[in-house]
Amino acid sequence: MKTRAAVLWELNSPWSVEEIDLDPPGPNEVLVKMAASGMCHSDEHVLTGDLPFELPIVGGHEGAGVVQQVGSNVSWLAPGDHVVFGFVPSCGRCPSCSTGRQNLCDLGAYLGGGKQIADLTSRHHARGKDLGIMCLLGTFAEHTVVHESSCIKIDDDAPLDKACLLGCGVVSGWGSAVYAAGVKAGETVAVVGVGGLGSNAVQGARLAGAKHIVAIDPVEFKRTKAKQFGATAVASSMAEAQPMIAELTRGAMANKVIMTMGVGDGSLIGQALSLTSKGGRVVVTNIHPLLEPSVSMSLLELTLMEKQVVGSLFGSGNPRADIPKLLDLYRTKQIDLDGLVTRTYSLDEVNEGYRAMRDGENIRGVIVF
Ligand SMILES: NC(=O)c1ccc[n+]([C@@H]2O[C@H](COP(=O)([O-])OP(=O)(O)OC[C@H]3O[C@@H](n4cnc5c(N)ncnc54)[C@H](O)[C@@H]3O)[C@@H](O)[C@H]2O)c1
Ligand SMILES: [Zn+2]
Numbered sequence: 001m002k003t004r005a006a007v008l009w010e011l012n013s014p015w016s017v018e019e020i021d022l023d024p025p026g027p028n029e030v031l032v033k034m035a036a037s038g039m040c041h042s043d044e045h046v047l048t049g050d051l052p053f054e055l056p057i058v059g060g061h062e063g064a065g066v067v068q069q070v071g072s073n074v075s076w077l078a079p080g081d082h083v084v085f086g087f088v089p090s091c092g093r094c095p096s097c098s099t100g101r102q103n104l105c106d107l108g109a110y111l112g113g114g115k116q117i118a119d120l121t122s123r124h125h126a127r128g129k130d131l132g133i134m135c136l137l138g139t140f141a142e143h144t145v146v147h148e149s150s151c152i153k154i155d156d157d158a159p160l161d162k163a164c165l166l167g168c169g170v171v172s173g174w175g176s177a178v179y180a181a182g183v184k185a186g187e188t189v190a191v192v193g194v195g196g197l198g199s200n201a202v203q204g205a206r207l208a209g210a211k212h213i214v215a216i217d218p219v220e221f222k223r224t225k226a227k228q229f230g231a232t233a234v235a236s237s238m239a240e241a242q243p244m245i246a247e248l249t250r251g252a253m254a255n256k257v258i259m260t261m262g263v264g265d266g267s268l269i270g271q272a273l274s275l276t277s278k279g280g281r282v283v284v285t286n287i288h289p290l291l292e293p294s295v296s297m298s299l300l301e302l303t304l305m306e307k308q309v310v311g312s313l314f315g316s317g318n319p320r321a322d323i324p325k326l327l328d329l330y331r332t333k334q335i336d337l338d339g340l341v342t343r344t345y346s347l348d349e350v351n352e353g354y355r356a357m358r359d360g361e362n363i364r365g366v367i368v369f
């Protein structure tokens with residue numbers, strides 16, 4: 001069939017919205033008509049080359065839609081079902097999945113190639129070439145074909161233009177606080193960068209019972225929004241936050257520091273470590289450029305004060321459990337998804353959406369189909 005998609009042909013060029021050819025789903029694949037897709041910073045990392053994904057590629061990995069057709073082996077989904085995509089697939093059978101670490105599913109090894117898991121070929125084509133799909137999804141498209149392991153079925157009554165955010169930003173941010181940082185009641189938490197992910201780290205820290213939540217961002221609008229999501233104090237930089245956190249904690253500093261800046265910067269990790277209490281933890285959720293050569297921090301501080309620096313993918317959560325769980329928390333008004341969507345866009349406006357993200361105008365821009 002023909003459909004329309006935003007394709008990246010070359011690094012540092014605009015997304016090209018064009019007609020593409022889409023093959024029918026293979027035996028373990030699903031054809032989905034997209035309803036909405038969030039515009040996460042990670043697609044920008046593909047455009048700049050920070051994330052080494054093969055080009056050309058259909059962008060987008062934070063999507064929700066309605067199943068149109070399923071392959072012959074897909075027994076648990078049917079046309080009409082509503083799905084959110086997990087940006088990491090979860091097979092349910094590999095060592096990681098079977099021990100409650102679906103974010104580290106072995107199928108994640110296929111992400112960078114962008115080809116279908118089943119046979120490493122493409123269902124998406126344009127200009128006589130095979131196209132990859134971002135995170136095995138390609139949600140910047142009116143229709144896409146994905147592996148069943150990327151699909152999470154949700155209730156039909158959930159608004160898809162909000163539920164799409166659960167496919168990446170919400171779980172990745174919320175889980176960075178609740179799971180990766182392991183925020184506990186009464187703790188002090190700093191979140192560095194409060195855009196799409198950081199806003200959800202703030203919400204996670206609030207729900208976990210943090211006493212102080214310090215949101216750090218150079219953009220005033222982000223700081224204002226962070227207070228609505230539960231931040232108790234704000235600062236425009238880590239340097240400004242340092243004396244503030246020292247005063248709030250009588251010198252003990254933050255138990256958990258969560259890094260959710262747009263582009264990670266290895267030269268700032270030492271500063272993050274200085275915001276952290278002894279026995280505390282820095283969670284690195286933001287993506288650092290592939291070719292960033294080094295990180296600067298005091299390993300003496302790490303040892304003598306038993307500080308930790310840990311990475312986190314998909315909020316260290318389980319897509320099959322956490323996407324429905326957070327949707328329920330939205331229903332019961334314990335997390336806010338509506339407030340995350342600053343503006344909606346058409347597919348044709350995808351480049352304008354990313355301009356707005358770069359200029360700090362959006363918590364999240366969402367493409368609505
Ligand atoms: N680990 C994962 O599973 C995962 C998942 C999705 C996204 N990410 C990554 O997380 C990062 C954040 O993504 P996003 O979609 O929230 O981006 P975003 O652009 O919406 O938000 C980034 C925020 O960081 C702020 N910022 C920039 N420089 C800063 C600085 N020096 N100090 C403090 N704040 C600063 C920006 O003003 C912005 O508000 C990106 O690198 C993205 O690729 C990681
Ligand atoms: Zn993302």
Ligand SMILES: [Zn+2]
Nearest residue numbers: 091094097105
């Ligand atoms: Zn698995």
